[in-house]
Amino acid sequence: MTKVATKRDVGFPSSYDACAFVDALGADAVGEIAVSGAEGPRGIVFVESGRVCWAAARGLAPRLTELLAARAALAPNAMEELFRACRARGAPLGEHLVETRLLDAQAFRDALLQHTAESLALLCTESARAAWRPRSGKGYSPRFTFATAELLAHVGATRHGETAARVRPILDASFEDGDWAAAFVRPVDAAFPEPIALFGSAPGAARVLLRVGKWAASVLDVVATFSDESALYAVARPARAKATAIVAFRHGGVVVAGETSAYGPARLLNLRAQARRSPDSGRRDADL
Known part of the structure; x- marks a missing residue:
């Protein structure tokens, strides 16, 4: 015990x-x-x-x-x-x-x-x-039964319903089967980014999920110093049975972080390029 x-x-x-x-x-x-x-x-x-x-x-x-x-x-x-x-x-x-x-x-x-x-x-x-x-x-x-990360994300989605509903299609469009991802908001009354939506098999422990959110929010703040807020940040993880990449980006005021395939970052960049070429899409880079 x-x-x-x-x-x-x-x-x-x-x-x-x-x-x-x-x-x-x-x-x-x-x-x-x-x-x-x-x-x-x-x-x-x-x-x-x-x-x-x-x-x-x-x-x-x-x-x-x-x-x-x-x-x-x-x-x-x-x-x-x-x-x-x-x-x-x-x-x-x-x-x-x-x-x-x-x-x-x-x-x-x-x-x-x-x-x-x-x-x-x-x-x-x-x-x-x-x-x-x-x-x-x-x-x-x-x-x-529920993993604590799922429960905490649902609590966040209940508090931030409109934002959670808006970001779920972004997670669905940005990640594929076998990937996982989470979306976070940064309320002024909270000491850490608050999860509001999950995709795939995200980490089950709430403390691990929050660690991911803190990392993503911090690294995007640093990246924004040298770039704009639409930047996509990716870290390769080659030393695994299957090579993957950790990615982080913003969707409006929401921080998105997840793990995708080694080709996932290129796919996300391609999706952004397609959105820019489509005049009727209404999407900005920061929306995907």
């Missing part, structure tokens, strides 16, 4: 601190993080195999039912009947919806991710304290 796992009273001021706590527990951690404030217990973050299952904040239980009902296209009274039946049997509502094909697995996962992000926003404040409660055994489906 790690040093963090032995603590009974740890600060929980932000979603990043919650994710960092989970990362520090290790890949084998199974249990619950009990969160409280001056007013008393606030809720629980459930952890399995070092990943977040979901978070439950006091007073937010109806929200998950609401999210599930919207995705299952069920009338409120029908969902309420299902909820009561599942509670009587001790069966999870979401998994019942998936098993009965009233909801597909991805839609359930999306609802659970949204609910967990909203719960963390309520749980994590300057006065919040957390205690780790390990438990033995497993019992939660791995497809319905």
Whole structure:
């Protein structure tokens, strides 16, 4: 058990601190993080195999039912009947919806991710304290758990919805299968770039993802001293089983960083050249 796992009273001021706590527990951690404030217990973050299952904040239980009902296209009274039946049997509502094909697995996962992000926003404040409660055994489906990087990016996307929606097509256009990438914003009230969108198999640990964001923001600031803000920065990584390149660029006020094939930087430059040649594209270099 790690040093963090032995603590009974740890600060929980932000979603990043919650994710960092989970990362520090290790890949084998199974249990619950009990969160409280001056007013008393606030809720629980459930952890399995070092990943977040979901978070439950006091007073937010109806929200998950609401999210599930919207995705299952069920009338409120029908969902309420299902909820009561599942509670009587001790069966999870979401998994019942998936098993009965009233909801597909991805839609359930999306609802659970949204609910967990909203719960963390309520749980994590300057006065919040957390205690780790390990438990033995497993019992939660791995497809319905979340890496801390994915969770933190979703929290950021919830806070910066319009910007996240605008940058996702840029990630899709700039990267291919086998690549990974992340987009970050730099809010004035944050000490580090905040992730808002992911592409591919980005690093799973929040602390690693934030390290990527800090590196990209810093190197682009330096490059902008000698060039303009549309510059594309690339670092080759040849000493690997498959040669790749780390790239960083800006899309408006968003910092994008990722890993692509060795030919990825050339492909990105070609995409930019095509955009410049197309008078109807409306894109600038900084938009790709």
